Amino acid sequence: MSDTLDQLQDALLGDVNGAGDLDTLETVRVAALGKKGRITAEMKNLGGLSPDERKERGQALNKIKEAVASAINLRKEALEDAALNERLQAESIDVSLPVRPEEMGRLHPISQTWDEIVAIFGEMGFTVAEGPDIEDDFHNFTALNIPPEHPARQEHDTFYLQGEDGQIDYEKVLRTHTSTVQIHTMQNQEPPIRIIAPGRTYRSDSDMTHTPMFSQVEALVIDKKTHFGHLKGCLQDFLSAYFEVDNLPLRFRSSYFPFTEPSAEVDIQCCWRDGELVVGEGDDWMEILGSGMVHPNVLRACGLDPDEYQGFAFGMGIERIAMLKYGIPDLRTFFDADLRWLRHYGFLPMEAASLIRGLSV
Ligand code: DAH
Numbered sequence: 001m002s003d004t005l006d007q008l009q010d011a012l013l014g015d016v017n018g019a020g021d022l023d024t025l026e027t028v029r030v031a032a033l034g035k036k037g038r039i040t041a042e043m044k045n046l047g048g049l050s051p052d053e054r055k056e057r058g059q060a061l062n063k064i065k066e067a068v069a070s071a072i073n074l075r076k077e078a079l080e081d082a083a084l085n086e087r088l089q090a091e092s093i094d095v096s097l098p099v100r101p102e103e104m105g106r107l108h109p110i111s112q113t114w115d116e117i118v119a120i121f122g123e124m125g126f127t128v129a130e131g132p133d134i135e136d137d138f139h140n141f142t143a144l145n146i147p148p149e150h151p152a153r154q155e156h157d158t159f160y161l162q163g164e165d166g167q168i169d170y171e172k173v174l175r176t177h178t179s180t181v182q183i184h185t186m187q188n189q190e191p192p193i194r195i196i197a198p199g200r201t202y203r204s205d206s207d208m209t210h211t212p213m214f215s216q217v218e219a220l221v222i223d224k225k226t227h228f229g230h231l232k233g234c235l236q237d238f239l240s241a242y243f244e245v246d247n248l249p250l251r252f253r254s255s256y257f258p259f260t261e262p263s264a265e266v267d268i269q270c271c272w273r274d275g276e277l278v279v280g281e282g283d284d285w286m287e288i289l290g291s292g293m294v295h296p297n298v299l300r301a302c303g304l305d306p307d308e309y310q311g312f313a314f315g316m317g318i319e320r321i322a323m324l325k326y327g328i329p330d331l332r333t334f335f336d337a338d339l340r341w342l343r344h345y346g347f348l349p350m351e352a353a354s355l356i357r358g359l360s361v
Pocket of ligand 1: 178179
């Protein structure tokens with residue numbers, strides 16, 4: 001091979017191996033082997049040579065062409081590998097790094113309190129029952145021993161829905177209490193019954209201690225020999241566990257509810273210290289719930305024989321007991337959807353309420 005051809009090969013191979021990326025390599029390939037490339041130009045010149053010279057130089061040029069082509073392939077593979085490695089490096093995730101301290105969402109105090117209630121009653125063997133938010137008159141009133149002319153109907157500030165004719169449909173009410181779930185449960189389930197029913201309730205009322213929508217939890221126990229002592233024991237256990245105070249002192253005051261007889265309102269002992277409510281100490285009492293032995297008329301309305309079955313029920317406001325436990329002063333703030341409020345009063349989502357771990361840690 002002549003010096004010039006040697007030089008040409010060295011120059012081309014030098015260009016190939018010096019190409020730092022795939023784009024440059026392609027430019028080098030076109031400059032050597034492309035239609036207007038240097039080897040192609042040399043090939044074109046062969047026509048002007050004698051047959052012997054043409055053969056010799058032609059073979060030599062073909063060798064250079066092959067050498068350059070295979071060098072390009074090798075260089076291409078190497079550059080592709082390098083590009084892939086670089087990408088893998090850049091995109092790799094170090095799974096051993098600590099979690100970023102990102103802003104985490106918070107559980108709303110209603111959800112937290114709801115979970116705490118379910119955890120405590122679940123431990124006592126209660127199951128959770130549900131009923132519809134839109135009720136009929138029977139489940140919200142009549143079956144609960146509140147007949148049409150009963151004054152308790154007025155006290156409930158009921159929301160009625162509109163019928164198709166645009167008039168108020170008195171058969172469609174937003175439930176004013178979760179006591180409705182007592183009725184559904186007794187209609188659908190044979191005693192023994194032991195349920196709680198947390199849920200939303202609605203009354204047309206709005207001020208610092210009332211919102212048109214709020215939450216209640218109802219409890220119902222029906223069996224053959226369930227008596228008032230069971231009611232007391234159940235409330236003692238529940239309220240002590242919920243407020244996280246051993247043997248929380250309770251006061252039962254006789255009261256009236258249409259659906260229970262006898263009925264009692266229950267107060268917890270408390271006092272105010274430095275503007276804050278302290279539960280389980282002092283000489284004050286705070287009303288917390290309504291309760292009683294299920295009225296025979298309610299049992300009858302659900303098809304149960306009051307001579308065979310009896311039991312107790314109670315109901316309380318979920319926001320109310322959340323306010324007392326967590327020192328939240330205004331009921332309306334529960335529904336403001338204010339993130340600053342939620343960050344302050346909310347709970348970490350992974351800290352599920354359980355009696356074993358502690359309810360509200
Ligand atoms: N339903 C009552 C209310 O909304 C609360 C209540 C009181 C429920 C006494 C009961 C009960 O089950 O026995 O004010």
